[in-house]
Amino acid sequence: MAGLTDVLLPKLGLTMKEGRLAEWRVTAGQPVRKGDVLFVVETDKIATEIEAPADGEMREILVEAGETVPVGMPVARWTGPGLAVGDGTGEAAPASPPPQSKPPAPREGERRVVATPLARRVARQRGIDLARVAGSGPSGRIKAIDIERAAAAPGAAPGTAPGTASPAVGASFAAGPTPVRRRRPASRVEAAMARRLVAAKRDIPHFYLSMQAEISRLLAIKEELAGAPGMPRLTLNTFVVLALGRALADMPEANALWEDDAIVELGRVDVAIAMQTDAGLLVPVLRDVPALGLEGVARAAAALAEKARAGNLALDDMAGGAVCVSNLGMHGVAAVAPIVNPPQAAILGVGAVQELFRPGPGGAPDLRREITLTLAADHRVLDGVRAAGLLRRVARHLERPALLLRTAA
């Protein structure tokens, strides 16, 4: 029986798990031509005619008409190429010939495909023929990224004009919506975060203001301080948090929340910091930031980060504050327009440091190091002028780093 491959029950929809083989249109021993209807599958939604993807001969019928079988189960064996299931829940033709989709032919001289297990899995899911992928690993080993590249290459997508010479595996089934690679239920943290974000974006009238801050002097001071004995690790964010704290102290009316149709001004400047952790995005709050000073902010932020990493943040650690800092600069993001984290009323998005030339005095190019600060604010609490005032103060503090280092009065 060498040279025969399995005809599998195809997956015709994302949720399809089984189907009723309603009717055979061919019999065992019958030659079929590409495009002939082989059988009809009924699901709870629809009856579908399954066509032969290539010429061949039906040799053996394994499932009688009227039977209901799971997706991926062999229903017949034939001489044509293996019939894929559709989205990788089963493998095409686990019978004697490899799923290379070539018509049965002598295998002499066929090179063994060297591919990682993940690459094989991804190739199966994407309907990519490994034999036609160039491997970038040692000794030409095919890795998952090679499959991704092959899939992204023009004309390589499954189902696009298989051509006459070598039809791709399952070509006749791969049309239609993009297949699902994986579906997993959201974790409880993810689900809770999703609910909060939807509510925040829906209920808070966001508006956004952006401003550049020139931080060459700040970077120089940061570098100088970094070498000092006993100095905690300083990041740009340390300075931004302190600058925001000072700006809020300068402008107490901006250190405010919306609560039950009232504007509540807070009596201490606490600043929240968005942190990415294994458990998702967490937003612990630094207390009394202007009083902490630079080193205090660095130490307190590091302690909260460690707690966040260890999963030990208490609800108290994440409560309070009116404004949050969300810094994606370390990821090379130029500007961030974040979502306000209620009950806070504003959030400051911080982008990456960018070196650029601006016209200096007399029009000569002046090398500057700038970050883009984007304040997303709740318009119920802050109007445009106030938000601009707050943002300008943050930028000015960052541009006058020596004053920023001064101990709070």
Add this chain to the structure above:
Amino acid sequence: MAETRFARAINQALADAMAADASVILLGEDIAAPGGPFSVTRGLLDKFGADRVRDTPIAEAVIVGASVGAAMGGLKPVVEIMFMDFVTLAMDALVNQAAKARFMFGDQTTVPMVLRTPHGGGLNAGPQHSQCLEAWLAHVPGLKVVCPSNPADAYALLRAAIDDPNPVIFVENKALYAMKGELPDPPPSDRLGVARTARPGRDATIVSYGAAVHTALKAAEALARESVEAEVIDLRSLQPWDEAAVLASLARTHRLVVAHEAVEAFGVGAEIAARMADVGFDELDGPIVRVGAPFMPVPFGKTLEAEYVPSADAVAAAVRRTLA
């Protein structure tokens, strides 16, 4: 939060366990008045008296044999074997008695004992005082094996080991005794068999335990400068080990390196690699690479030993190899 040395955290765990439970006793060579060769038991004789903190003869088979009996009789002995190398002498008591009693007597008795012992090189202590033999013990059904990497874990895992009704081997890397780390107040409690992500990353997973976790973290730091983000998993328990955590990490990174100070051949890394090659097969996008000491006794000479103990460079090279 207070900074505490690794040895001090173990001392505190012993003291707290003894204060909490009068059936906890300590046995070992030079552990009472001298306070142990690494000062781990210092001060416990004064606090708890000579009945509960007992110096023993230099006879490991006797110490562990007596502990197995004491454990079956209702006490919770915590034995110190001065160097893990000497566990050879106690193997019958551990392997044939401690590990088996619960099974052979139909669960009528348990053996709630802990055997603490230091492993690892780096102190020029020679081939008979530097070995990492934890894989032997992890191979025996009925024994649990724990190996912490920092003071907080040392405290929490030792308390969990003492509370465990089964015999637990608690392995302490000598190179960590002086390490300082945060020990929260009140100290943390924990259970055995749960790994910890010591550093998150997306490109490759380095599974490690004990002192090698710090080697792996150093390697991850070096790799980060090449834009390779390695995730470091600290196993903490070797038997049972947190297969789900390792598999979950592998499913994110698709590449796995297992690093330990013990000899690479037939080691803990072999078990993890084999399991992941099985249950994680379709997740692998590169070979699973092990990093361990070469297959030879630990050399005495300083320069030779420095070459022998797996380095951060070796771990980084292994990550690069699986990413190739």
